[in-house]
Amino acid sequence: MVNGQIENDALPHAHEGSDTSTHVPATVSEGGPVMDASSPTPHSVHIPANTIVLTFDDGPDPRWTPAVLEVLRRHHVPGTFFVVGSEAARYPWLLQDIRAAGSEVGLHTFTHPDLSTSSRMRVDRELTETQLVVNGATGESSYLIRPPFSSTAGAVDDLDLASFQLTESMGYMTVLSDVDSRDWQRPGVDAIVRNSTPPPGVGGVVLMHDAGGDRSQTVAALDRLIPTLQQQGFRFTTPTAALGLPPNNRPAPVADRVLGRTVLAAVGAAGAVVQVLTWALLVVGVLILLRLALMLVIAVRHKRLRHRRGFSWGPPVAEPASVIVPAYNESANIASTVRSLVASTHPVEVIVVDDGSTDGTADIVEALGLPGVRVLRQVNGGKASALNHGIAHARHELVVMIDGDTIFAPDTIARLVEPFADPTVGAVAGNAKVANRRGLIGRWQHIEYVMGFNVDRRVFDLGHCMPTIPGAVGAFRREILVAVGGVSEDTLAEDTDVTMAICRRGWWVVYQEHARAWTEAPASLGQLWRQRYRWSYGTMQSMWKHRHAVVERGAAGRFGRRGLAHLAIFQVLLPLLSPLIDVFLIYGLVFLDPWTTLALWGAVLAVQFVAAVIAFRLEREPMGVLWALPLQQIVYRQVMYAVLIRSTISALAGIRLGWQKLRRLGGLDTLLARNAAGTEPAEQAPPAPGSVVEDPEPLTEGAVLQRR
Template sequence: MRAVTPRGHWWVLAGVLAVFLLTLFLTTSVLRGVGAAGTTQSRGPDDRVPGSVSGGGPVVDVRNGAPVSSGVLPGTVALTFDDGPDPTWTPQVLRLLAAKQVPATFFVIGEHVAEHPELVRAETAAGHEVGLHTFTHADLSTAPVWQVHVELAASRAVLAGAVGRSTTLLRPPYSSMPDAVDNRDWRAVQRTAALGYLTVLSTQDSLDWEATDADDVVRRAVPPEGQGAVVLMHDGGGDRSRTVAALGRYIDTLKARGYRFTTVSQAVGLPPQATPAPRLDRWYGTALILALQAAVALPAATAWLLGGAALLTAARLLLLATAAAAHRRRTAARAPVRPAATPPVSVVVPAHNEEATIAACVRALLAGGRPDVDVVVVDDGSTDGTAAAARSVDDPRVRVVTQPNRGKPAALNSGVAHAAHDVIVMVDADTVLAPGAVARLTAAFADPRVGAVAGNTKVANRTGLLPLWQHLEYVMSFGLERRLFDLFGAGPTVPGAIGAFRRSALDACGGISADTIAEDTDIAMALCRAGWRVVHRSDAHAYTHVPTTVRELWHQRYRWAYGTLQSVWKHRHAVGEPGVAGRLGRRTLPYLVLFQLALPLTAPFLDAAALYGLALGTSPAPVSTWVAFCLAQLALAAYALRQDRESLRHLWLVPLQQTLYRTALCLVTIHALVSAALGAGPQWQRNHPRAQTEARAVPAPV
């Protein structure tokens, strides 16, 4: 097998997980919450604050070193609104301002701009001025320098992404009037000035966040007679119903006294402080807005994902347990198998460079209790002594056919052509069949509707952690799922390790196809679509060797996953067909798509969310769900092992299987899906020493 997968698939996997973890970080850390508007800080010493600032106007400019304080023109009021935009209160404020034909200045929080960029666009479209209020309402007077830079850079970026403009106006959170500036505030003013910002304070604080009613807001916001004012109100950060109720009355009151309303820049005689943002800033800001919107939506999306995965997992466990119980009752009602009463059988063994295992495989077939068995070994261009090893089994029932290396499907078709009987068992060369397995397989053909029979594949090399995990998987996943498919009568796979076919059924489908790399899945689905039942015999055992390294396991499961995708796509039209084909299309294929393709896609993300939540203590839901999932899998594993009469001593491996092995298999599935989406995947390579290795349906998470 030669993988022609593009390198880009790893970047896709890494990129998706990185974005997921980044949005988790943004949600739980950056977007943890905005400070309550109106929260006051205890005032400290102010001996370093210049008198021109503490006794000056509300707009402070220190960008050139020497502080310049600008006061409001007499008879002028600049309405300012902090902590927005808010989807509830900002539209109401905008409607009132439009009705009164009054401009205002909105100091926006970057996080809220990212969540509701359309509201900031509405503010600028209506002619209002927009300034910054940091990204998360951080206290700039106590924040470290790096956080000040991050807060302002992120705020500036999202504003550029939302409206394509930049601004130099900044109102620090928790600020008040010039005479309230202390040494910490002054240091923050100097730091932000070095970044190019004007600091905008206020002269009248409406205290709308603590006012008892609208009248209280109006009374506090009215400036002394004739004096200009920068009035502080809020359009976000909490319940602003009192602000909305007071706003229209406040405007009417001051207009009646001869005041005019304008923006902060105009109120202090400055030119407009908004300028077009560079194109790069707009692109970066747009990308940041999209990322932050995804982060905001992530908790709800994760909850839905977690709920959906939990529902699918519970449905699968319940379905498998119910099917296993029903299958057990059906098996108990079967008549004992009498080898003499079963039809004669031919066994086809495709082999390529299997010198070490082929003789043991053939001897087990001859010792299986069927004196009439016909064994056909097809040496598919081996470069070792495979053919000689097969011929070393001196028995007239064994025939060895050699051919140039053409791949497993061609080897199987050649073996079928040389087979003497109408019932044909196919066995991999590295597999040993248990005594009586052939007779149990062929007994199923007493039902003339049966076209193929899948046996029960077991792990032979149960030494080491990786093979033991696969042993549990073969029993829990493969074994229980094939019992379910047997009840459907439309199994999607006849494993290459042990499977039997009716010759007429194979002929009806044109033999073993090389259209996919999962020929054992492809032929099973083709038989179902031709009207033949594909059933399972759980008492027909075959012992096969499984990969012992992660690399070998990854390559094997990648082929299985990709081959299953090919087969599902090839036979997708079975969904609308009648009979056995309809059972395949409307029962088996949805199971494969839901539980062997969709469910694995969620596992790495849910594991990441659980570990992230556990590390930061943000949410117990993913962790508790994961624990419940492990306990359910443990119960299912015990039940499955009992069904197959296997020892329970390896149950302790199930929790480890959930944390490592299952995640690896899920990543393999994602690998196959990404490869398919990018238009490249594994292909048969005839001269590869393991070209005959079986491909079967990709395992569901165990």
Template sequence: MPRRSPTPRTPRAHWLLLGLVLLVLCGLLGLDVLLNRAGVASTPSGTRQFVPESAFAGGSVIDPREPVVQHPPARHLALTFVDGPDPQWTPEVLAVLAEHRVHATFFLTGAQAAENSALVQRILAEGHEIGNRTLTRTDLRQAGDLRIQLELQATDLVLAGTAGITSNLVQPPYTTTGSLDYEAWKSFLRIGNHGRQVVVADLDSQDWRQPDPAAVLANSTPRDDRGAVLMMRDTAGPGTVQALDHLLDGLQRTGWRVDSVGGTFQLPTTMNEAQIVERIAGTMLVAIIKLSSWLADTLRVLLWLATALAALRAVFVLVIVPIHLRRSRRWEPPWPISQRVGVIVPAYNEEAGISSTVRSILASEHPVEVIVVDDGSTDRTAEVVERLQRRFPRIRLIRQENAGKAAAVNTGLAAANSELVVMVDGDTVLEPDAVGHLVGHFTNPAIGAVSGNVKVGNRGKLLGRWQHIEYVTGFNLDRRVYDVLRCTPTVPGALGAFRRSAIQEAGGVSDDTLAEDTDLTMALERAGWRVVYEERAISWTEAPATYRQLWKQRYRWCYGTLQAVWKHRRAVIERGAAGQLGRRGLPYLVIFQVLLQVIAPVIDVTTFFALFTEDAGRIALTWFAFLLLQLVPGVIAFRLDKERLGPLLALPLQQIVYRQLMYLIVVQSVITALAGARLPWQKLERRGQLVAARRQ
């Protein structure tokens, strides 16, 4: 219900900023997927057409520009390590090499080098060579010239940014003498177009299969006295380290010379000093790669956190809701309350539904007086109520200038003749026994307010069905938890009963926040009153029928809730009912209705990008676990509310579509709150669909 106020200062530029942030995040996550996805080797064609016969004679260094194929001298072994550096195993490999005083060539992938820049510098400082293994360890046989250029140049930039060098040597992934074919040879020619030399191994330790050290040693030992190029992996594990120690000891004892590629082949230049431009660009690229890796790791942590929070909520439900169920079944008021109750209906432009609302109140089994406060409506709301007033003398109509919902409720409270009052929105329809169930709790003098069970009436379409699921599995289920913990933060404006004296003691209904119902409930608890939930007191509300209206409503709710939490934050250190609210209700609300909503998009974002990585199975399983953790409380809540389970079939789609809208609303609310903006009341458009929907 709007009230006149200065033009709101809404930070609309935050959407542009949020869009830019999302674009950057998606770009970084895409980069991380590109850098860390599992490489897939293409199947060699087997054809040797146009491939020089000398290329099959053993390990070699090929200059594709001539082309010239060089082989190592007899009893010379060029020792290479590929796919590193690895923070755990590369230092151990370096230690073994230092012990045997052997130099090697480390063909580094750009992604790994960026993540472990200190190791790149150490490899260079200890006299070893550094070669290019491409940025993403992709099979270059199926890559075009542009892709090959990008893979090699990006890796050179990483090397320039980490160690100040670039490399002339390239070891193409998935290519050894045994797999050399025409497709591989074409990729060599493309590599030569960029001024590089290609190193092809003829001995493969196969340590990537992680066999025992004896098997790695057997695969790595030359079969005869011909020179060879050995390929090992400093990422494979302890088998490689142990086998390397035994291999070097045996080769050195038998007179073999083990050296780097440059030393074995007597190459004049294998590495170049990077230019200043390359160093600057490389430093920036390394920073971007590290940021993408950090972001991906952080999102995976948040994925587990979001799943853990969902599991925690499920545990809360499974443990606490049965307690509430047993209590509610046993509870009956010690004596009936027969006094007339004032039902206050603040109304602004409620022409479409006000008649149904008033008629449902008049049909209550408990004695009631209806007080409609027309807050300056610009439609025919007051005329509709006046016509009803002529037929039903228990209706009182009060008109006032538009001042907002809080002011309208305060007007109704001042006009009420009863100590017990019920507040109902102008789009709500009550069940005949709802008022009686509510007021029965006031036989306990400690109770200041009672929350009713609000249901979505217009649930025929998909958007309404999604909101129906949210009301039952979210709002109403949480109210049961709050009731057991004695920390209910909100008595909904759609249906709630109050002691009028308790509201007056708390200072009346405040307009400090947009969630006046939450603000009032928290104020009552901080004043020492108990607030309980009555599931049998049912009302039907008309939920927003369009996404735009839904956005306006939930934005106001979320922003108002944040305002109320901040306003009543001191309840955390207070005692009694206030302390229960502060140390139970507020944390539960912030964790599950704000924090979980903010980080829950991680579930979908991480799952999407993980589908392109080797973690796809594990992440997808986590996503389904998260969905299951939403379904379990949903089934329980629907059973407790005696609802059909059919609408839960829309839950998976709700998690994919509807949930994203809720995320954006929470994010906008948090940003608006941090910016300190004050929003006006946002009146929703009513279509009078409630009665028809209830007859379905």
């Protein structure tokens, strides 16, 4: 707020002038530029004959104020500088230079408002804050003011006069002008000299400016004006000396000086903070945009490589797979999940590990009576424990691990195990999709899955540094799971932890976009918070656990310096700084030009929209949902920031979290059918296993369900 007020460039327009003047006495309107509004009959005073008072408004300015002072020093004349408090607070040393040169400092308000239309409280604040800046910078006070947008005595109207009387009651004296150089128009040096020259033998207060734009003409005109008028017999002085008034700049009370220095220190600190944040925002913005562009380029390359004519992982994989379903209170969806697995075109055994459910999850599965389905019961021990229990009882070397709220298409497992034809592939990440995407929160997560998670997996695949296989759909070689000690219980992100362990062993973890699975995403902000808090915290735990990979050699080092470094920079560090974007958006709307601010924000949003279009085309997803993207930036992104901040604090504090089971709404097959019947998410299904990938034929999610 301090720096916002300092930087405020929004100057109100002056009110209409003399048309409303009905009570301004002739003693004011026909008088001089120095007002005495405290007496019963207000009047104004002329500057004595052959006397010139040079005044400068709107400064100080680090370029032009020193240039003006240099001309004044060279000709041994004083000036009176009516300073804007916000500028003086930024350049307090210039006030010291003004006083050291023998010139005076007056007040021109803090933010340059029209005092005649301002409330008493606003007027008092404007002058008090400017006075404090002068106190802190020079150790002196000033009682001379020049109201912004003021002119000559003849232009004073009722509102002006009332404001003069108000400031007089506060202990200030108003100084207007009667000779306007019009230097703000930059009419040329000759014109400025001509405009600044009073009639022969007449005194006057000359209005010039030492800030507010290019003042080179003012400086050049001043250098000619002073010697010319001196040769004509004019003397140069200050308003107070010309009228025999007490000195304008007098020592301020100690308390005011201390308070003034405190204000200057606060302003300096605020300016420094804003400068640092501005550079940080610039760096963050550039890195985010560069990353976005680079990720999309690599993701497109991944798509082309996987879809090029003749691409094949190797001979078809016919080996059966063991599908492990850890389930804790999954009664809402477990029947749909198991049915979708049994309907697989690939031979499977299904192992449902009931982790101490209290809602009859295991009973539901047993009641289905489906062939090839086993139920294992255990005391509640967490997801990792349930997965390890299932791995220990798996009969096949290919192990698929999924969540208990996930629906597979009939060919998902066949697609998922295809890459195992390559002996260097140790695990496969499938394509997790949001099933309940018709609500706003569901749409936001759907956009995030397509733009974020799946684009990232394409990039990590090509970089051989995949950090996470989604818990909803992933496949592993059993021997590798045994080699890494199974699914670790050290972290909350067991899927990330085990994936990192596999990468460090030198195995290639790939992304299979055609192995689609639909999962029920959190349906409320509260559930979303709990889920993402666990994910974020667990990812940090996994990064810390595998941190030594950064300095290791071979495949482990490649994963550490690519995967872990990417996570640290782009999923922890930069997101922690990303709220600066929103802070500066609000700052710009309040203190800067709101239209320019909105235009810049719109440009960033446009870049994200283009990126979203590319990502959705890669996934062959309908783009109608992208209308929710702007709202995602306003609400959803802030929730993710808060989650990351809290997760970081929890990680630093070493807080332990539980599994944090989400409440399921159920009816996944109903959700998919509803989506397929509406405008979304009708998708393109992959070609049959083992065929050449060229142009997949369309297949809606509803059709997937019908084929079961």
